Amino acid sequence: MRTLEDLRKLYAQDIAPALYPLERERKRILRKFISAAAIVVLSMSALAFFLVPASPNFGVFSLILGAIILAFVYQWLIKDYTSDFKTAVIQKIVTFIDPGLAYSKHGKINRSFFSLSGIFRQRLDKYSGDDHVTGAIGKTRIEFSELYTACVERDSRGRRHEKRIFKGLFFMADFNKDFIGKTFVLPDTAERMFGHVGTLFQSMNRFRGELIKLEDVDFERQFAVYGSDQIEARYILSTSLMKRILDFQKKTGKRIYLSFVGSKLFVAIPYGKDLFEPRVFRTILHFDPIKEYFQDLQLAIGIVEDLNLNTRIWTKQGNR
Amino acid sequence: MALWIFIIAVIAILLIVIYNSLISKKNQVENVFGSVDAMLKKRYDMIPNLVSSVQNYMQHERGTLNELTELRAKALSAGLSSDEKVDLDNKLSKALGGIMVAVENYPDLKASQNFLQLQGSINEVEEQISAARRAYNAAVTSYNNAVEMFPTNVLASMLSYKRKRVFEIPESERQNVNVQDLFNR
Numbered sequence: 076m077r078t079l080e081d082l083r084k085l086y087a088q089d090i091a092p093a094l095y096p097l098e099r100e101r102k103r104i105l106r107k108f109i110s111a112a113a114i115v116v117l118s119m120s121a122l123a124f125f126l127v128p129a130s131p132n133f134g135v136f137s138l139i140l141g142a143i144i145l146a147f148v149y150q151w152l153i154k155d156y157t158s159d160f161k162t163a164v165i166q167k168i169v170t171f172i173d174p175g176l177a178y179s180k181h182g183k184i185n186r187s188f189f190s191l192s193g194i195f196r197q198r199l200d201k202y203s204g205d206d207h208v209t210g211a212i213g214k215t216r217i218e219f220s221e222l223y224t225a226c227v228e229r230d231s232r233g234r235r236h237e238k239r240i241f242k243g244l245f246f247m248a249d250f251n252k253d254f255i256g257k258t259f260v261l262p263d264t265a266e267r268m269f270g271h272v273g274t275l276f277q278s279m280n281r282f283r284g285e286l287i288k289l290e291d292v293d294f295e296r297q298f299a300v301y302g303s304d305q306i307e308a309r310y311i312l313s314t315s316l317m318k319r320i321l322d323f324q325k326k327t328g329k330r331i332y333l334s335f336v337g338s339k340l341f342v343a344i345p346y347g348k349d350l351f352e353p354r355v356f357r358t359i360l361h362f363d364p365i366k367e368y369f370q371d372l373q374l375a376i377g378i379v380e381d382l383n384l385n386t387r388i389w390t391k392q393g394n395r
Numbered sequence: 396m397a398l399w400i401f402i403i404a405v406i407a408i409l410l411i412v413i414y415n416s417l418i419s420k421k422n423q424v425e426n427v428f429g430s431v432d433a434m435l436k437k438r439y440d441m442i443p444n445l446v447s448s449v450q451n452y453m454q455h456e457r458g459t460l461n462e463l464t465e466l467r468a469k470a471l472s473a474g475l476s477s478d479e480k481v482d483l484d485n486k487l488s489k490a491l492g493g494i495m496v497a498v499e500n501y502p503d504l505k506a507s508q509n510f511l512q513l514q515g516s517i518n519e520v521e522e523q524i525s526a527a528r529r530a531y532n533a534a535v536t537s538y539n540n541a542v543e544m545f546p547t548n549v550l551a552s553m554l555s556y557k558r559k560r561v562f563e564i565p566e567s568e569r570q571n572v573n574v575q576d577l578f579n580r
Contacts, residue, residue, distance in 0.1 A: 252519070288533055305533070306430050309526035389519040390512070 076380070077172055082369050085171050086362055093163040097156070097353070098360050104152045105355065111148045115141050153355055160353040165206065168369050172376055175210045182207030183220040184245050192247070192341035193257060194332045195240050196282070201225040204245075206351045212376060213385040214392070219246035219375045221350045243346035246375050250311070250340040251384050253391045256303035258311050259283050260320065260333040263299040291317045297324060311335050316382065323381045327374060338391070342378060413550050420538040424559060427534045431527040431562075435470075435484055438520045442467045442491075445513055449494065452504040456497050463490045481562070491517070532561040 119141035126133035161180040169178040183204030190199070204222040211217070224240040283301035287308045294317045302308035312320075324331050332343040350371055353359055379385060446460050453460065470483045495517070504510055539558050541547040 252522070288537075290529060290533070305427065305530045306523070306527050309529045310523050313522060313525070388515060389522065390515040392515075 076377075077369075077373070079366065079369075082168075082171070082366065083362065085167070086365055089167055090164055090365060091360070093167075094360055097160055097163060098358060100156050100159070101353070101355060101359060104156055108149060108152055108355075111152075112145060115144050115148075153353075156355075157353055160359075161206070161351065164353075164365065165351050165368060165372075168365070168372055169208055172369075172372060173210065173212060175212075176376070177209050179207045179209075181205055183222060184218060184247065188218075188247055188341075189222065189224065189245060191336055191339075192334045192343075193259065193283075193336055194261075194334045194341060194343050195224065197238075197240050198226045199224055199240070200227040201237065208372070208375070212379040214387055215248050215251070215379045215384040217246070217248040217376070217379060219244060221245075221346075241343060241345065244344045244350060244371070244375055246342040246344070246378055248340045248379060248384055250335060250338055251387055251391060252311060252389050253338050254307050254311055254335065256307045257284065258287075258300065258302035258304075258308045258335040260298050260300050260312070260335075262330040262332065263295070263297060289317065290314075291321075294318075294321055297321060319382050323378065326381070340382070340384070344374075409546075410550070413547050417541055417547055417551060417554070417556065420534070420541050421556065424531070424534045424538050427527065427531045431524070431531050432480075434520065434524045434527045435480075438487075438491075438517075438524065439467050439470055441513070441517060441520065445491075445494070445517065448507075448509055448513060449498070449504060452501045453494075453497060456494060459490055459493050459497070463487070463494065466490060528562045535559045535561045 119137040122140075123134050123137040126137070158180065165180065166178050169176050184207065186199070186202050189195075189202070202222075202224050204220045207218070207220040209216075209218045221243070222245045223242045225237045226240060227235050228238050229235055284303045285301065285305065287300040287302050287305060289295055289300060289309070289312060291314065298320075300308060300312065320333065327344055329344055329346075331345075334341045351368055354364060442463055446464055450457075450460055466483060466487045470480070470487065475483070495514070498505055498510075498514075542551040542556050542558055
C-alpha cells in the first residue's frame with residue numbers, strides 16, 4: 076500500500092520535472108483560448124447587432140452559436156496537452172501504485188461487460204470512456220475505467236435530449252467465490268426521499284429477481300439487495316463482506332452500486348467531476364491535484380484489499 | 396343487495412390473498428430447509444475423503460477421526476427428527492473444526508496439494524451451509540411474523556400453523572468462524 080509520503084517523493088523526483096514543460100504548454104493554450112474567446116465574443120456581438128433588429132431570436136441564436144464554437148475550440152486546443160499530461164502524470168501514478176498495472180488513456184471497459192453487470196438497465200445510446208487500467212493485484216484480476224453512458228430520449232415536443240445513465244468510475248474484478256446466479260446490491264432509495272432518483276430506482280428494478288432481506292441492519296439501511304437465488308446471495312454476501320462493503324461505501328462517501336454476475340464483481344462509483352483530467356485554468360504545478368488523482372486511483376485499486384478479494388480459501392483459485 | 400355482494404367479494408379476495416401469502420411463506424421455509432439439508436449432505440459426503448487423506452499423517456487425532464466417521468454414519472441414518480439432525484450437525488462441526496485446527500501441527504499435510512484442495516472444498520461447503528442457514532432464518536422470520544401478526548394470524552390459527560424455530564447460531568458455529576480466521580480469512 077503506497078502512502079502519501081511515498082507519493083510526495085515521487086512527485087518531487089519524477090512528476091514535478093515533467094510538469095514544467097506541460098505548464099508552459101498550458102499557459103500557451105490558455106492565451107490562445109482567451110484570444111479565441113475575444114474574437115468569438117466580438118464577432119457574435121456584431122452578428123447580434125445587425126440581426127436583432129430583424130428578430131430578437133437572433134440574440135439567443137448568436138449566444139448559443141458562440142458557446143458551441145468556443146466549446147469546439149477548447150476541445151481542439153487541449154487535446155494534445157491532455158494526452159501528454161496523462162502520459163507524464165497518470166501513467167506514472169498508476170505504475171507507482173502497482174507496477175503490474177497497465178494504463179491506457181484512450182481505452183475503456185468493454186461495453187459488453189457494462190451490460191453484463193446489469194447494474195444499469197436503460198438502453199445504451201451513448202457509451203464513452205477513458206483512463207482504462209488493467210492488471211492483477213495479487214491473485215485477483217481487475218479492470219476499471221472512467222465511463223460516461225447515456226440514452227437519448229424525446230420529450231413531448233419531439234426534441235431529442237440526452238439523459239445520463241452513469242458517469243464515474245466503473246470497476247470489475249474476478250470474485251473469489253464461484254457462483255452462477257446474479258446478485259445486485261443497490262443504494263436503498265426507498266428509505267429516502269422519492270422524486271427523480273426514486274423513480275429512476277423503481278424503473279431499474281423490475282427484472283432483478285427477488286428482494287433479499289439480509290440480517291445486517293446497517294447494511295439493509297444503506298442497500299437494497301436483489302438476486303436470483305436467496306441462498307447464493309447470502310453465500311456471496313457473507314457477514315464479513317457486508318461489513319466490508321459498508322466500510323468501503325463510507326470511505327467513498329458516495330452512493331455505490333455493486334453486482335455479482337458470472338463469477339465477477341462489478342462496482343459503479345458515480346462521480347460528478349471528470350476524472351484524471353488536467354487543469355487548464357489553474358496552474359498544474361501543485362501537489363494537490365496529483366494527490367487527488369492518486370486518491371481516486373487508489374480508491375479503485377484498493378477495492379481488492381477492502382473487499383478481501385485475494386482471500387482464496389475456497390475452491391476458486393486466482394489467476395495471474 | 397349489490398353492496399352486500401361487493402362486501403362479500405372484497406372479503407373473499409382478502410381471504411384468498413392472506414391464505415396464499417401464508418402458504419407461500421410456509422413453502423419457502425420448507426424449500427430453504429431442503430437446501431440446508433442438501434448442503435449438510437454435501438458436507439457428509441466430504442468426510443470419508445477427508446478422513447482417508449489425513450489419517451496417515453494424523454496419528455494423534457485418531458479418536459477425533461473415528462468420532463467424525465461415526466457421527467457421519469449416524470447423521471445419514473434414516474428417521475432422525477430435525478432436532479436430532481441439528482444436534483448431530485453441531486457435534487460434527489465441532490469435530491471437523493478440531494481436525495482443521497490440528498492440521499496446523501502437520502506441515503507435510505498442510506503443504507500437500509490434495510489436502511489444500513480438500514480444505515478449499517470444506518471451506519466452501521461451510522460457507523454455503525452458513526448461507527443456507529441464514530436464508531432459512533430469514534424465511535422462518537417472515538413466516539413467524541405472518542403467523543403472529545394481524546390479520547394473517549387469524550387464518551394461521553385456523554390452519555393451526557405454529558411458530559417455527561430459527562437456527563440458533565450455536566457456540567460451535569462461532570468457533571467455526573474462528574477456525575476460518577486461522578486460515579487468514
